[in-house]
Amino acid sequence: MQPIRVGLMGLGTVGTGVVRIVEGHRDDLEKQVGSPIVIEKILVKDKSKSRRMTVADSLLTEDPRDIVENPDIDVVVEVMGGVESTRELILSALERGKHVVTANKDLMAVYGPEILAKAAEKNCDVFYEASVAGGIPIIRTLIEGFSSDRLTKIMGIVNGTTNYILTKMSQEGASYADVLKEAQELGYAEADPTSDVEGLDAARKMAILATLGFRAEVSLGDVAVKGITSVTREDIVYAKRLGYEIKLLGIAERSGDAIGVSVQPTMVKVSHPLSSVNGVFNAVYVYGEAVGETMFYGPGAGELPTATSVVADLVAVVKNLKLGVNGRRMFTPYKEKKLKTADEIKSKNFLLLHVDDKAGVLARITQVFAEHNVSLESVIQQPNPSNPSAEIVIVTHEASQASLNNVLAHLTDLPVMRKIQSHYRVEG
Amino acid sequence: MQPIRVGLMGLGTVGTGVVRIVEGHRDDLEKQVGSPIVIEKILVKDKSKSRRMTVADSLLTEDPRDIVENPDIDVVVEVMGGVESTRELILSALERGKHVVTANKDLMAVYGPEILAKAAEKNCDVFYEASVAGGIPIIRTLIEGFSSDRLTKIMGIVNGTTNYILTKMSQEGASYADVLKEAQELGYAEADPTSDVEGLDAARKMAILATLGFRAEVSLGDVAVKGITSVTREDIVYAKRLGYEIKLLGIAERSGDAIGVSVQPTMVKVSHPLSSVNGVFNAVYVYGEAVGETMFYGPGAGELPTATSVVADLVAVVKNLKLGVNGRRMFTPYKEKKLKTADEIKSKNFLLLHVDDKAGVLARITQVFAEHNVSLESVIQQPNPSNPSAEIVIVTHEASQASLNNVLAHLTDLPVMRKIQSHYRVEG
Known part of the structure; x- marks a missing residue:
């Protein structure tokens, strides 16, 4: 029943939620993982700042080394944000065999592969459920x-x-x-x-x-x-x-x-x-x-919803710790990435056009779509009451991005076209 | 790269889906778990029956012992349904150290605790994602x-x-x-x-x-x-x-x-x-x-959606096998069950009443609610065109089930009450 010691980096909205859940749900967490989970240190920017939450002064530190290099800490929970300096701290924690839970999508979207590789090398867990869609697992x-x-x-x-x-x-x-x-x-x-x-x-x-x-x-x-x-x-x-x-x-x-x-x-x-x-x-x-x-x-956000995901990851780390399988249940991409070309990206599209209000305009415009093999699902033309032009609304059938770009370029060149007011991808 | 050998019990809708996914997604599954997953035997009721899916005759058996007592089989996937005899087969497989994936909610709702206890005793996994809400994890x-x-x-x-x-x-x-x-x-x-x-x-x-x-x-x-x-x-x-x-x-x-x-x-x-x-x-x-x-x-159902959950459980079993942690990541209830009494179960309620169409009826009826401390959110009274009575629709504020039951009993006794046509719990 050795307690699991957590170093919390950040005591903003999500960090406060993490403290509330780890303390408020103490019994439930301990029953699930078989050990008490204890927050050992909390990294803050300014110890003297007044906070919504009362935290023992001895828990707070302004020096990240008190967490990253602290031999008593098993798991680092990073909820302070930032990319470059945070990356260094996380890598340094992993280097010392500490597991990591992070809510930092900026970090994971850019340095995810590097961080996960380091974790694998060190048999450490890195979990990041809270980085996407807050409380949704x-x-x-x-x-x-x-x-x-x-x-x-x-x-x-x-x-x-x-x-x-x-x-x-x-x-x-x-x-x-x-x-x-x-x-x-x-x-x-x-x-x-x-x-x-x-x-x-x-x-x-x-x-x-x-x-x-x-x-x-x-x-x-x-x-x-x-x-x-x-x-x-x-x-x-x-x-x-x-x-x-x-x-x-x-x-x-x-x-x-x-x-x-x-x-x-x-x-x-x-x-x-x-x-x-x-x-x-x-x-x-x-x-x-x-x-x-x-x-x-x-x-998608908020103190307690996001903290729910962070602490669920912490529970997963501790369960792995108990079984001695950290770093061995993480996801690794195994497929080669191949990106779609503009010819391969396909969607239906909505276009709102402001055009001259005269005979033959609709025929001229729909011809542009036909020339680029973009077929139309619906067309609405009506006078625009606010200015002496007409509005045309077009929803296309599925078309490639390349074709749509061609259509947009040719529409712009039409003498009757006043403005391509807007265009959107269409789904559902 | 020793293959993982599966005994499939049942080749109905879900069983067919399991074969399709295990065969169709063979590469993806192997890349994730590090071993080929092979269906070794399939238990059916009648080998000679014609099927939508062509399966090698040598795979089929009508004798459950060919799966449950087969030393070559690592994991039993049970998608045949049934309760009493299925329970015996599952317990027998667990006794022999085989892991179990099941889609059988009838079995798990009744014998879940016994089956999970046997699994824990034998360090075996029992997973049952597909037993509730088909493809939703x-x-x-x-x-x-x-x-x-x-x-x-x-x-x-x-x-x-x-x-x-x-x-x-x-x-x-x-x-x-x-x-x-x-x-x-x-x-x-x-x-x-x-x-x-x-x-x-x-x-x-x-x-x-x-x-x-x-x-x-x-x-x-x-x-x-x-x-x-x-x-x-x-x-x-x-x-x-x-x-x-x-x-x-x-x-x-x-x-x-x-x-x-x-x-x-x-x-x-x-x-x-x-x-x-x-x-x-x-x-x-x-x-x-x-x-x-x-x-x-x-x-919530269907061949491939349900099989998705079954095979996801199979992947989890195989990952645990690789790490040697089967039977050690399963959920165990740790709280004592205490059921709510009829006084503690609370909800809003809808009632549709058919009553005599005469003066004072609504007052008499609403008085019954008041006497049992059930307050009303909305009341609609209107003549019923199809018979010579009036209809009264009532939505209550939150009330205990005990109070509602008292109200219903007293309403029935009212001379002006023709019929309590329907009543529903209200949510949202």
Whole structure:
């Protein structure tokens, strides 16, 4: 009944949650793993800072070596964020045989392979359930639950901030700028929201999910990213009229050996289960050749939900410790990565065009689609009341990205084309 | 690279799926576990029967001893169903040190504790992911994903047959009898549908989920069960009017140490994610003190979805074999079971009453609720066009089952009461 000693790096939102769960669920945790779990040291930036949570002063340190080089510590729980210096600390902890639990998607999306290789070398565990979709155990599900299947599609609403913004825009008809401001006041968006609204946060998570789901090392640079900053109220109104909601979707898909991973605002059919995932909730939709359609839904962030995943990983580390099998149950990609070309990435598409309001325009425009073999599912033309032009809304059948790019380039060249107001991928 | 040898008991729908996945995903499975997985023997009732799938005659046997007593077999995969004789075969296989993967909820709900105890004694694995909710990895999620949390509520649509019937009744206004007949023709319901429509199948699954989620041994006899045979079109129309769908829900809930588990047709608010789970799909909604609201959605049955879960368990057994830790990663309940009394089981309720259409009736009826401290959320009274009585629809605030039972008894005694047409639990 030797206690398991944890070094906690970070005492922000998630770190506070970890302390609350490890202390509050002490008995349950001990009954499951057979040992008490004790937080031995907590790394903070400033010991003198006032905190929501009272922590014994002797637990706090400002020196990472008190954790990384501390021989009494068995497991390092990293919830402080950061990439470069955090990478060094984690590698240093692994070098000393300490197991690692991290919630750091920025770190894992960039240095995951290096960190996991070091862990394997040292027979250490590195678990990172909390790095994607907060309280949803999606990483376990992909590694273990679907070990028997061959997945073809993983679509995720994996960023709560942007889903909150798009939900508010859809439900209240508010503008992007107004909702962003409100989200910042409520603490749902950061003062600098770039990483969220430009889709980078979601891209990191999709690189992790694609690697696990397709068993090939997908890196952040493989993800095509577009954020939500140009989504307008008008787009959302048209989406609704056609039976869609606009969501920032991460989409990882596989056909044969070829993988495509992207993040972009997407029109999701209202009959698709992802369309009704609202506010700061996250959801990951997984399609497997054998299992078919599944979806996993829950809170994407927050103190206790994220800490739930961190502490579940800690329980897994301790169970492995008891059995002496650390570092031997981790996932290793074994497939070679092959990325889809623009000819191989296929989707349905929505386009909203502002055109001159005169005879023959629709014929001229639809001809461009026909010339590039893009067939059309639906077309709506109507006068635009706010300016002396017409609006044309087109939803295409499935077409390659290459063909769509050609269509967009040729449409721009048409004399009757005033503006390609917006275009979206369509799913569901 | 010694192959892992599997004895498959049963070559029906799920068994066929298991053969397809083990053969079709051979490379992927071998890369994950480090050994080929080979199906060595298949137990069937009648070797001469014609099958959808061609299987080498030498693989088939009608004698269970060719699997259970076969020294070449490492893992027994049981997908033939049955309880008493299957229990004996499984115990006999465990006695000989064979690991077991089963999809048999009837067996696990009744003899789970005995089988798991024998497995622990023999250092064998027994996994049963496929026994609940087909392709959804909910058992792993409860054991590992939420190991750190204390769950308070598990609500499941865990029977595809009844969900198909209720969905059709809701969407098409069809009667129970007509939809049941159609479901039988489509193969979604058995010739004898009792186990499904009376809620017994769902009750078995809820006993398993409650045991895992609350870490106390909940048995089938602890589950209060009511089926869907008395759900009428009229009930569904009223449900819709008030913003509900009627679903057969398994509900396991905990307050403090007290657990209540039940299966009954329930009015689910349309804003609740379970309300839109339609057709033969399953979903399990899990609420934890720390994680909050989560939901897991997918196919509840079918050849390949169920086989996905069976083979994922097989992969877990083989990984444990490689590490020499079989029988040491299984879940063991460690809490004492304490069941809720009728005073402790609380819910909102819907009642549809047929009453005499005369002055003072509503006052008399609402007085009965007041006398038993059941407060009302909404009341609708209207003349019933089809007979010379009035209909009263009441939705209560949260009330104990004991109070509700008292109200129902006293309502029945009222001279103005013609019939308590229906009453449902309300969720969401």
